[in-house]
Amino acid sequence: MGLFGSIMNKIFHHKAAAPAAPTAAAAPAAPAAAAAAAAPPPEPVDVEAVLVELAAQKGGGGNWRTSIVDLLKMLDLDSSLAARKELAEELDVHAGAHGSAEQNIALQKAVWEALAKNGGKVPASLRD
Template identity: 50%
Template sequence: MSIFGNILSKLGFGHDKSAATANSTPAATPATTAPATEAPAVRQPEAGVAAPAAISTVDVVAKLEELSRSHTEKLNWKTSIVDLMKLLGLDSSLAARKELATELGCPAEKMSDSAQMNMWLHKAVIQKLAENGGNIPADMLD
């Protein structure tokens, strides 16, 4: 699994696989004509086309604050990618952060300066969490 995938997993992100499976196999419908007084039938997805899975919302800040309360170290996860990764129990080494930065498309010029990469990486992770259904406050997305 990717490092970002591990972050999503640790925060409880996930899709209901049974709903996605149920939506991907349309139910057979009888070939009858409905009387004109009934509402039109709901259109079924075409065979072989999966309906998009609903994204569940995850309160990222609440989960991280809960983890932070029970963590032995005082971690500044709101601004530090190292502390965020530590809080989630992930490898926060430079090598792991570089791998995550590569995975998320960090510009090459930032990869050579660990401070710039770390700042970019924290913002990118927070943004990606929001894109994946994370409830992130607007002040953290700036």
């Protein structure tokens, strides 16, 4: 799993991110199967809510909204230049030199966009 997969895993599988699923134990087998087949897709994960909670648990989380380094550190992931180079390759980000402010900003925006494309609810305030 690449670095972006690790980011998704940390956010999408955070204990607060999983919506409560109703149980169908009392329903007969056929209606339960029909209900499962007709069930709506799972709710998107509220990325900002999960990250706000994580930041509170970690004493603030730095400037995770705009800093890819702070976001990675808050998620207990490698934030080194080598890791950010890997992330840039994964997300096809080629803005500025590796480690530059330009690339870090582009990486942060690419992460928000990729999370949104993969089932995350990411507010425009993070993506802008």
